[in-house]
Amino acid sequence: MTVPMTAGSQAADDYVLRVENLGKVYGGAVALRDVSLAIRRGSIHGLLGENGAGKSTLVGIMSGQRQPTTGTIYLDGVALGHADVPSMEEAGVFLVTQEPMIIDHLSAAENLMLGIWPRRFGFVNWRKLRKDAARMLAGTGIDLDRPAGKLDAVARRKLNILRAMFSGGKVIILDEPTAALTVEDRQQLFDFMRRLKADGVTFIFISHYNDEILDICDAVSVLRDGILAGGSEDVGSLTSAQLSELVLGRGLVLFQRERREFAEDAPAVQLRDVVGPSVRVPALDIRPGEVVGFTGLPGAGAKELARCIFGLTPVQSGTIRFADETETHKLPTHPRDAFESGIAFLSDDRRRDGAIGQMSIGANISLSSLASVARSGFLSKDAELKLSDRYFAAMGIKAPSAAVAVDTLSGGNQQKVCLGRVLATGPRVLILDEPTRGIDVGVKQDVLRIVDELSRTGVAVIIVSTDTDEITRAVDRVCIFENGAIARELTGSEITNDRLRGLEPS
Amino acid sequence: MSRTMTVAAKTASPAGAAPTAKEGGRSALGWVLHNVVWIWLIALVVIFGLFNQFFFTVNNMQNIMVQATVLGMLGLAVALPLLVAEIDLSLPANLGFSSAIGAMAYSDWGLPWFPGMLVGVGVATFIGFFNGLCITKLRMVSLIQTLSMMIILQGALLALTQGRTITNLSDGYVWIGQATIGGWPIMPFIFVIALVGVGILLSNTVFGRRVYAVGGNPVASNSAGIRVDRVKILTYTLAGFLAGCAGFLLASWQMAITSNQGSSYLLYAIAAPIIGGVSVFGGRGNVVGVLGGVLLLTVIQVGLAIISVPSFYVGIIGGFMIFIAVAIDAIRVRYFS
Ligand SMILES: Nc1ncnc2c1ncn2[C@@H]1O[C@H](COP(=O)(O)OP(=O)(O)OP(=O)(O)O)[C@@H](O)[C@H]1O
Numbered sequence: 001m002t003v004p005m006t007a008g009s010q011a012a013d014d015y016v017l018r019v020e021n022l023g024k025v026y027g028g029a030v031a032l033r034d035v036s037l038a039i040r041r042g043s044i045h046g047l048l049g050e051n052g053a054g055k056s057t058l059v060g061i062m063s064g065q066r067q068p069t070t071g072t073i074y075l076d077g078v079a080l081g082h083a084d085v086p087s088m089e090e091a092g093v094f095l096v097t098q099e100p101m102i103i104d105h106l107s108a109a110e111n112l113m114l115g116i117w118p119r120r121f122g123f124v125n126w127r128k129l130r131k132d133a134a135r136m137l138a139g140t141g142i143d144l145d146r147p148a149g150k151l152d153a154v155a156r157r158k159l160n161i162l163r164a165m166f167s168g169g170k171v172i173i174l175d176e177p178t179a180a181l182t183v184e185d186r187q188q189l190f191d192f193m194r195r196l197k198a199d200g201v202t203f204i205f206i207s208h209y210n211d212e213i214l215d216i217c218d219a220v221s222v223l224r225d226g227i228l229a230g231g232s233e234d235v236g237s238l239t240s241a242q243l244s245e246l247v248l249g250r251g252l253v254l255f256q257r258e259r260r261e262f263a264e265d266a267p268a269v270q271l272r273d274v275v276g277p278s279v280r281v282p283a284l285d286i287r288p289g290e291v292v293g294f295t296g297l298p299g300a301g302a303k304e305l306a307r308c309i310f311g312l313t314p315v316q317s318g319t320i321r322f323a324d325e326t327e328t329h330k331l332p333t334h335p336r337d338a339f340e341s342g343i344a345f346l347s348d349d350r351r352r353d354g355a356i357g358q359m360s361i362g363a364n365i366s367l368s369s370l371a372s373v374a375r376s377g378f379l380s381k382d383a384e385l386k387l388s389d390r391y392f393a394a395m396g397i398k399a400p401s402a403a404v405a406v407d408t409l410s411g412g413n414q415q416k417v418c419l420g421r422v423l424a425t426g427p428r429v430l431i432l433d434e435p436t437r438g439i440d441v442g443v444k445q446d447v448l449r450i451v452d453e454l455s456r457t458g459v460a461v462i463i464v465s466t467d468t469d470e471i472t473r474a475v476d477r478v479c480i481f482e483n484g485a486i487a488r489e490l491t492g493s494e495i496t497n498d499r500l501r502g503l504e505p506s
Numbered sequence: 507m508s509r510t511m512t513v514a515a516k517t518a519s520p521a522g523a524a525p526t527a528k529e530g531g532r533s534a535l536g537w538v539l540h541n542v543v544w545i546w547l548i549a550l551v552v553i554f555g556l557f558n559q560f561f562f563t564v565n566n567m568q569n570i571m572v573q574a575t576v577l578g579m580l581g582l583a584v585a586l587p588l589l590v591a592e593i594d595l596s597l598p599a600n601l602g603f604s605s606a607i608g609a610m611a612y613s614d615w616g617l618p619w620f621p622g623m624l625v626g627v628g629v630a631t632f633i634g635f636f637n638g639l640c641i642t643k644l645r646m647v648s649l650i651q652t653l654s655m656m657i658i659l660q661g662a663l664l665a666l667t668q669g670r671t672i673t674n675l676s677d678g679y680v681w682i683g684q685a686t687i688g689g690w691p692i693m694p695f696i697f698v699i700a701l702v703g704v705g706i707l708l709s710n711t712v713f714g715r716r717v718y719a720v721g722g723n724p725v726a727s728n729s730a731g732i733r734v735d736r737v738k739i740l741t742y743t744l745a746g747f748l749a750g751c752a753g754f755l756l757a758s759w760q761m762a763i764t765s766n767q768g769s770s771y772l773l774y775a776i777a778a779p780i781i782g783g784v785s786v787f788g789g790r791g792n793v794v795g796v797l798g799g800v801l802l803l804t805v806i807q808v809g810l811a812i813i814s815v816p817s818f819y820v821g822i823i824g825g826f827m828i829f830i831a832v833a834i835d836a837i838r839v840r841y842f843s
């Protein structure tokens with residue numbers, strides 16, 4: 001009698017978290033159907049799948065953030081009734097959501113300790129809070145007293161990640177934590193995860209990067225259209241191509257741009273004397289049809305320069321000159337001026353300054369091109385529909401129609417909406433900050449292909465990215481930023497993944 | 507390794523489709539809750555009518571519509587700043603102050619009544635514009651800035667009238683408040699025109715689209731090439747203009763301007779759009795909802811008067827009726843969106 005019981009509890013003990021027959025319906029749309037999955041204690045469990053496959057929904061349910069329509073969650077073999085975030089955190093399950101969850105007016109330190117404040121006699125122990133926060137932020141370069149609203153997208157994400165890592169939780173779920181992180185940051189995160197894993201912490205790790213899954217995960221599960229499409233307990237035996245095939249249900253052809261040399265052509269844009277907060281670029285020319293990659297550590301100037309060109313960050317000085325114009329202009333002071341002169345920009349933080357969540361997909365796509373679909377201030381519904389439908393289709397946005405709110409889309413699909421809005425303006429200079437952030441492997445190739453095709457029509461493109469693989473595949477030239485300036489440039493065959501990762505001297 | 511799992515999932519999919527049947531019932535309930543203001547409105551009309559037959563008479567319907575006009579104009583005005591996630595508490599005070607200016611331009615400065623009225627509406631519009639400037643360029647908090655503006659304007663009205671009621675309004679000025687066509691008062695037509703005008707502005711123009719965008723996410727709107735400050739200033743200006751028109755209509759209808767003209771509208775003018783589904787967090791709401799909210803509040807007021815509820819109870823019963831509408835709406839937002 002006692003023997004099977006022990007065996008049973010031991011089996012349960014093997015799996016720290018288990019879900020059975022999980023289903024989730026949003027409105028009328030089925031996001032998950034009948035998913036059963038068990039997470040082995042002390043393992044790093046990868047979760048893969050296309051955009052909208054249901055990954056965030058699944059981990060949302062596991063962490064109490066969303067409520068399942070059907071099915072049961074077992075924690076340590078015990079079925080949970082109603083689960084919400086505080087009770088799951090109490091039980092040791094922490095989720096780092098795909099979009100930064102940050103309270104803008106609180107300091108970095110307070111955000112870090114949100115809900116897990118050190119207490120003393122029922123009051124928040126501020127001294128300990130600051131001390132702990134300082135320890136957690138050591139080496140990240142984030143100032144603990146800075147209001148979180150003033151931090152950039154990457155720093156905001158790091159706050160969420162660090163909060164979970166230091167929470168003392170036994171299950172930590174990371175929903176695309178590495179999107180837009182630098183190579184060093186990723187390595188640091190992985191080292192951290194391995195250390196915690198050695199202490200018995202279990203991880204669920206969502207990522208669109210196959211190499212990361214292969215690098216760090218012990219087991220992997222793949223979702224496709226809300227169904228568990230497969231998985232493996234032995235990640236070591238898999239290749240990247242096999243993973244892609246499992247995700248997409250078909251083979252994947254990786255995109256590679258045919259690089260061109262542009263030195264001879266007259267530049268499409270000439271930037272001169274750009275001096276802004278933490279950027280100083282005396283001169284930069286981009287030829288028509290050229291795709292230039294900007295890369296560097298956070299704060300080194302790549303993102304900053306992009307935002308200056310678009311008029312989002314005020315500059316002390318700086319001029320721009322287009323190929324077909326004789327006069328030079330000051331850099332735009334407002335995004336509106338930038339759009340009007342043909343410069344378009346995609347932000348790296350879609351939640352904060354990418355999409356209007358409560359508006360429809362169509363209205364978001366046309367938002368930066370309203371003048372082109374209106375006559376004397378009145379919108380032409382036909383013209384707008386034509387424009388939004390075109391980019392809705394071109395971007396392959398997974399949604400019932402272009403009339404649904406962007407809020408209801410998966411992260412990657414929201415990114416496609418933002419990209420569609422920017423492309424719809426028909427720019428001659430296109431600046432994309434982390435364009436494929438959160439986009440799945442299949443669509444990523446499509447996006448790079450679209451950019452490639454656009455560049456063939458003479459558009460000058462800047463891609464700001466920390467994804468070295470993306471840079472290698474998509475650009476003709478790379479500008480590497482250090483201390484606010486362009487420190488080095490690589491062209492043609494000099495552009496290799498290893499060199500960009502700093503594994504090979506340049 | 508994936509084969510068996512895929513098969514298992516396939517067989518399970520018919521079960522997964524089951525919730526769609528349940529969705530039907532849920533969406534019907536959702537529809538009811540979505541239109542709760544209108545259903546509640548009809549229910550109240552029927553209830554009041556059962557209590558007192560007079561409620562159903564044409565005369566009373568006309569009365570309701572006339573009463574709804576001023577509140578409606580003001581409700582539209584209040585809705586505009588709400589849509590860009592700001593608020594303007596000074597609008598009812600603006601209504602009173604600007605109408606007094608308009609009346610005095612006629613009585614004290616010797617202008618003909620029509621230009622005098624235009625001066626009043628112009629002042630109201632300018633006050634709206636000024637509020638918009640303070641909130642965008644000076645980054646003042648709209649709640650406090652417009653609260654102080656409300657106090658200033660109420661005080662200014664009192665100073666201007668010296669506590670007396672202005673009654674020497676010209677015949678031309680009071681005409682619109684009294685005129686009828688075929689027995690129907692024309693005041694409500696002005697409201698309908700304003701309603702349609704603002705409705706078209708919000709849903710068919712570039713400006714309207716920008717209003718919703720700014721209310722939904724100002725930072726993203728800025729990055730999308732929208733001059734957020736300009737949009738906000740314009741909504742405040744337009745709100746001021748509507749309040750000015752409401753001020754003219756109220757004075758014309760009452761044939762008088764009291765020393766606290768408009769102040770009693772404050773809470774109702776804010777409640778009406780919110781009851782009608784205009785979100786205080788911005789970016790949500792439309793004129794049809796505002797109309798529903800306005801009619802609901804007016805029917806409650808008129809209805810309680812007609813069924814002769816003792817005046818000591820009018821406040822508490824009216825308050826509860828509004829509470830119910832808002833509570834049902836909150837339930838809708840909580841469970842159906
Ligand atoms: N709040 C919501 N309302 C309605 N539908 C939703 C909502 N959230 C998600 N969905 C839908 O559920 C499906 C799964 O979304 P989910 O966010 O889980 O995808 P994901 O696998 O995390 O994708 P991504 O890689 O893009 O982040 C999508 O089709 C999405 O449109």
Ligand SMILES: [Mg+2]
Pocket residue numbers: 055056057098175410411412
């Ligand atoms: Mg997701």
